[in-house]
Amino acid sequence: MSAVGFTRLCKAYRHKPALDGLDLQVESESFTVLCGPPKSGKSVLFRLLVGLEKPDAGTITVAGRDITALPPAARPIGYVPQSFALYPHFSVYDNIAYALSLTGTPRDEIARRVDRAAGILSIGHLLKKTPDQLSGGEKQRTALARGLLKDAQLFVLDDPLVGLDYKLRERLMDELKALRQELKATFLYATSDSLEALTMAQSLVVLDGGRVVQHDDAVALYHAPRHVRSLELVGFPRANILQGTAANGIVTAGPLRFASPLSGLQGPITLGFRPEALRRGHGRGLDGRGRVRLVENLGGELVVYLETEGASLVMGYPATEAAPAFDGEIAFTLDPADILLFDAGTGALLAAEPVEA
Amino acid sequence: MAEILIDRVTKRFGTFTAVKDLEIRFADGEVACLLGPSGCGKTTLMRMIAGLETPTSGRILFGNRDVTALSTSRRNVGMVFQYPVMYPTLSVEENIALPMRQDRGISAAERDRRVAEMLDVLDMRDQRGRFIDELDAGNRQKVAVGRAVARGSDIVLFDEPTTNVEVNAKLQLIRAIKTVIQRTRQTIVYVTHDQTEAMTLADRIALMDSGDISQYDRPDQLYSRPMTEFGGWFLGNPGMNFVPATVANGTLAAAVLAEPIRLAQAVPPGVPIKLGIRPEWLDMYGEPRPGTVAGVLSDQTIGIAGRYLTKVSFGGVDVKIKTAGRPPAALGQTVHVKPQIDRILLYAGGNRITG
Numbered sequence: 237m238s239a240v241g242f243t244r245l246c247k248a249y250r251h252k253p254a255l256d257g258l259d260l261q262v263e264s265e266s267f268t269v270l271c272g273p274p275k276s277g278k279s280v281l282f283r284l285l286v287g288l289e290k291p292d293a294g295t296i297t298v299a300g301r302d303i304t305a306l307p308p309a310a311r312p313i314g315y316v317p318q319s320f321a322l323y324p325h326f327s328v329y330d331n332i333a334y335a336l337s338l339t340g341t342p343r344d345e346i347a348r349r350v351d352r353a354a355g356i357l358s359i360g361h362l363l364k365k366t367p368d369q370l371s372g373g374e375k376q377r378t379a380l381a382r383g384l385l386k387d388a389q390l391f392v393l394d395d396p397l398v399g400l401d402y403k404l405r406e407r408l409m410d411e412l413k414a415l416r417q418e419l420k421a422t423f424l425y426a427t428s429d430s431l432e433a434l435t436m437a438q439s440l441v442v443l444d445g446g447r448v449v450q451h452d453d454a455v456a457l458y459h460a461p462r463h464v465r466s467l468e469l470v471g472f473p474r475a476n477i478l479q480g481t482a483a484n485g486i487v488t489a490g491p492l493r494f495a496s497p498l499s500g501l502q503g504p505i506t507l508g509f510r511p512e513a514l515r516r517g518h519g520r521g522l523d524g525r526g527r528v529r530l531v532e533n534l535g536g537e538l539v540v541y542l543e544t545e546g547a548s549l550v551m552g553y554p555a556t557e558a559a560p561a562f563d564g565e566i567a568f569t570l571d572p573a574d575i576l577l578f579d580a581g582t583g584a585l586l587a588a589e590p591v592e593a
Numbered sequence: 594m595a596e597i598l599i600d601r602v603t604k605r606f607g608t609f610t611a612v613k614d615l616e617i618r619f620a621d622g623e624v625a626c627l628l629g630p631s632g633c634g635k636t637t638l639m640r641m642i643a644g645l646e647t648p649t650s651g652r653i654l655f656g657n658r659d660v661t662a663l664s665t666s667r668r669n670v671g672m673v674f675q676y677p678v679m680y681p682t683l684s685v686e687e688n689i690a691l692p693m694r695q696d697r698g699i700s701a702a703e704r705d706r707r708v709a710e711m712l713d714v715l716d717m718r719d720q721r722g723r724f725i726d727e728l729d730a731g732n733r734q735k736v737a738v739g740r741a742v743a744r745g746s747d748i749v750l751f752d753e754p755t756t757n758v759e760v761n762a763k764l765q766l767i768r769a770i771k772t773v774i775q776r777t778r779q780t781i782v783y784v785t786h787d788q789t790e791a792m793t794l795a796d797r798i799a800l801m802d803s804g805d806i807s808q809y810d811r812p813d814q815l816y817s818r819p820m821t822e823f824g825g826w827f828l829g830n831p832g833m834n835f836v837p838a839t840v841a842n843g844t845l846a847a848a849v850l851a852e853p854i855r856l857a858q859a860v861p862p863g864v865p866i867k868l869g870i871r872p873e874w875l876d877m878y879g880e881p882r883p884g885t886v887a888g889v890l891s892d893q894t895i896g897i898a899g900r901y902l903t904k905v906s907f908g909g910v911d912v913k914i915k916t917a918g919r920p921p922a923a924l925g926q927t928v929h930v931k932p933q934i935d936r937i938l939l940y941a942g943g944n945r946i947t948g
Contacts, residue, residue, distance in 0.1 A: 403827060431897065435894050435902070454894065454895065455893065471899070530768045530793070532789055532793050534830055534897060535788070536830065553898060554917070563772070
């Protein structure tokens with residue numbers, strides 16, 4: 237049984253569909269990350285799931301039970317919203333414990349659970365403080381603790397680490413993953429950070445235009461995107477995506493020109509490839525030259541931004557290889573087999589099957 | 594001469610010591626980044642160099658000139674802030690020219706030449722006539738960079754200039770800053786909390802921790818040979834692994850070592866030793882080989898540029914390892930790991946103890 241099921245879910249605002257018959261089954265005890273460009277429906281989906289809004293049509297189930305008509309408080313879901321408000325006159329402890337104290341949970345049981353959540357989030361020493369004595373990151377961790385305290389098998393986290401220091405995020409990512417395993421719960425998680433998405437997810441859901449365009453194991457999705465959004469939103473540095481044209485068996489886009497791997501292609505086409513597919517040197521099939529606009533040094537990896545005739549390209553490789561000179565010109569090479577072709581209109585992957593005549 | 598000498602400077606705010614008895618020399622014409630988490634003292638140090646704060650004790654010298662008691666305006670430094678201070682009623686060009694108008698040493702012709710050059714370097718020639726409030730945050734900040742640099746002061750200070758700029762514009766801005774600082778011979782002190790920015794821009798990075806400088810070094814040295822555990826942890830995506838180690842009879846044993854390695858030097862007795870190793874300094878195989886240790890592959894995700902970021906458990910010790918391709922075994926299966934012995938660093942009490 238899936239932990240959460242959305243069936244033909246629709247929601248429109250002023251006749252504009254935000255969710256357009258969305259279907260999604262989230263596997264039990266998975267860490268599932270939702271990715272999507274702004275306005276793809278991520279936040280709407282979360283608001284419908286926790287009951288802050290009602291769908292126009294469709295059903296939502298949690299652990300097999302239809303919860304579409306339940307009021308928010310009756311839904312068995314722990315929720316960490318993106319924008320959170322703490323009660324300013326309550327201590328950190330009372331902020332975390334408040335919702336639980338309303339349910340009539342015994343006081344020592346509350347204390348035990350608050351201590352545990354505070355320990356995981358390293359805010360045990362702050363429990364007596366009030367929110368105005370906390371830094372931004374400490375407030376955020378307090379809100380996370382509050383959401384994670386609920387006695388639920390399903391937790392919904394809407395970009396909970398956004399804006400935190402990189403190093404704090406790195407640690408909390410590890411801890412949230414470990415926490416999910418410990419709770420044996422399902423985490424449904426949204427983030428706008430593509431590296432965070434890959435680091436956290438067992439399973440990835442890519443949304444576009446109010447629908448799911450791909451739902452797959454994270455590693456599998458990275459290697460086999462079936463929609464241009466999957467390539468664009470998943471992976472760091474960002475994938476190279478170019479607009480091109482196909483004519484008479486030849487695909488042309490910016491500095492690239494190669495024989496179409498698919499027969500019958502004609503007209504505008506979107507193509508993309510990963511930064512690691514682009515290498516320095518020549519001889520992999522498609523060669524070119526570019527001017528180095530910037531070399532970002534990540535310590536273990538280098539990210540090179542290139543300017544070529546009519547296109548900006550990104551390459552990424554381990555820092556054991558030499559860094560090119562800033563503003564210098566370098567040769568690059570690309571294997572055409574690493575280039576993915578997408579329908580310029582729908583964004584769907586154009587598969588290698590023979591195209592119908 | 595515009596080297597900057599920080600001579601035993603301390604800064605206290607009430608009972609809080611923001612900067613602790615620092616001694617550091619920023620070389621003439623170099624780009625120094627002050628890097629560290631919030632609250633490490635980097636901004637306070639920069640503000641003291643600018644004259645916006647006065648040290649509680651110690652001296653600040655520009656070359657041979659003691660500037661400790663001088664006001665900001667008499668120090669002759671250019672500054673770029675998080676939020677650019679601009680004149681919205683002036684054009685891009687006029688904003689860049691403004692500080693030079695107040696300098697009698699710069700002729701009108703020279704001023705025009707410098708403005709034109711700066712517009713070129715910033716790639717903003719076609720926006721020269723636009724007003725500041727017509728620009729996005731990234732371009733506004735580029736103008737602030739141009740204005741701070743063009744007047745030709747010996748020293749230019751940058752205080753987290755990319756903080757309020759969105760990702761794509763940020764790359765343009767960093768490129769502009771890189772272009773500008775490569776052409777100028779000014780001494781630059783650049784404050785940031787972003788390790789990538791520091792590694793990308795700096796000749797040398799001063800890594801700061803709790804009011805102290807943990808290491809002042811070239812970026813590649815700071816990354817590959819951190820002096821402190823803090824440095825190993827702070828730099829890198831993710832940071833360095835620290836594995837508990839034991840020392841006996843001049844050799845060192847740890848969960849990632851197939852056999853103890855001989856120590857080149859004595860280590861302090863009674864202090865816990867940790868072995869520091871970055872995730873890309875371990876090689877992983879599907880079959881045992883000389884020097885490998887068996888562990889269980891407990892996590893695998895895709896990391897930067899398609900490399901796998903894995904976690905391998907050796908008994909109770911978890912180690913993060915980057916692999917170029919797909920790990921040679923499935924999750925939960927045994928893998929064989931060999932650390933690159935010559936890169937291993939040893940730490941005791943938070944500090945590096947190997948050469």
